[in-house]
Amino acid sequence: MEYDADAEIIRDAPEPPFQQLAGILRTRIQRGDWAPRRPILSETRLCEDYGLSRPTVRRAIAALVKEGRLFVVPQRGTYVADRSAPASEDESAE
Amino acid sequence: MEYDADAEIIRDAPEPPFQQLAGILRTRIQRGDWAPRRPILSETRLCEDYGLSRPTVRRAIAALVKEGRLFVVPQRGTYVADRSAPASEDESAE
Amino acid sequence: MEYDADAEIIRDAPEPPFQQLAGILRTRIQRGDWAPRRPILSETRLCEDYGLSRPTVRRAIAALVKEGRLFVVPQRGTYVADRSAPASEDESAE
Amino acid sequence: MEYDADAEIIRDAPEPPFQQLAGILRTRIQRGDWAPRRPILSETRLCEDYGLSRPTVRRAIAALVKEGRLFVVPQRGTYVADRSAPASEDESAE
DNA sequence: GTGGTCTAGACCACG
């Protein structure tokens, strides 16, 4: 499923919030909101912007890390991977 | 990770500035910018050239000293070690 | 040098603030302000109570950890060691 | 020989400048310009205030350290000793 | 001029 880069989180949608956020971020990365090897928004900032809790935000990030689109540097930040659109994987399935 | 000898410091990068500087200096030493037992640039000069603060520059130097590529003579300067390319080690560890 | 458990930090003193704080905490631990295996004040709290910055507080804690009087549990807190008064050591050395 | 606390350095006096400065500082310490365990002026500042070179200033300080009136903390500063007027010693002779 | 030391503050991931 695709997501609009400027979509908002819909609480009672069929997809859980963390999946919606992952979809939004995936689109924003592909759109080029952040260049490879550059930091995306901090977890705190994502919480504020999308009205989500920390665990939810972390779950979305974890999904994108698993897909190879992001990588986390401990105590420093979350960055866009060099090859931001790796081989297609189970993006919607989980 | 390798660094170009003429690279500039990128604030936003996943690697912190002190690590980038260490990488640049490591490359410049191997390239032969300074002969063994000859002083490299002063800490003050490195601050100016790379737009960094003293502590950041000192941290980079400390890493190269630990690797055996440089040695510091208190109140006199920082020098290239005789054997400037010792066995590879964990260059990212602090 | 000994420190009063209720002493304040003196900026101008020959001993740097981080050393003064280490001395104060050392005295408070020996006095029994906190029981073994119980947390001392958080770093943030110590900053407020003594008017110091985080790095200064952390440096004092690091000294006491090195002495075996405290131990740090990452992301959880700083605790008094079981045997809170180990053999005397070089308390001024860093 | 005693010196006025507000005296200036006289180049062609019988006493060399470093001795004159030592005398002035001795008087200022006894007068209480700086409390015990508090820093006096930095070497750089003394150079400026009295129009002397660094070696000259350092020689004056060394004399007062030898007398037990001052003590130097490496890389930190020069401080007034706790007992600022110890047993009389060879103050003018050298 | 050099390197040495210390304090400061902001940002982060993490539980």
Added chain:
DNA sequence: GTGGTCTAGACCACT
């Protein structure tokens, strides 16, 4: 909320 990390700048003695 916690501790972890990093950069910044001022001041010092010293050669």
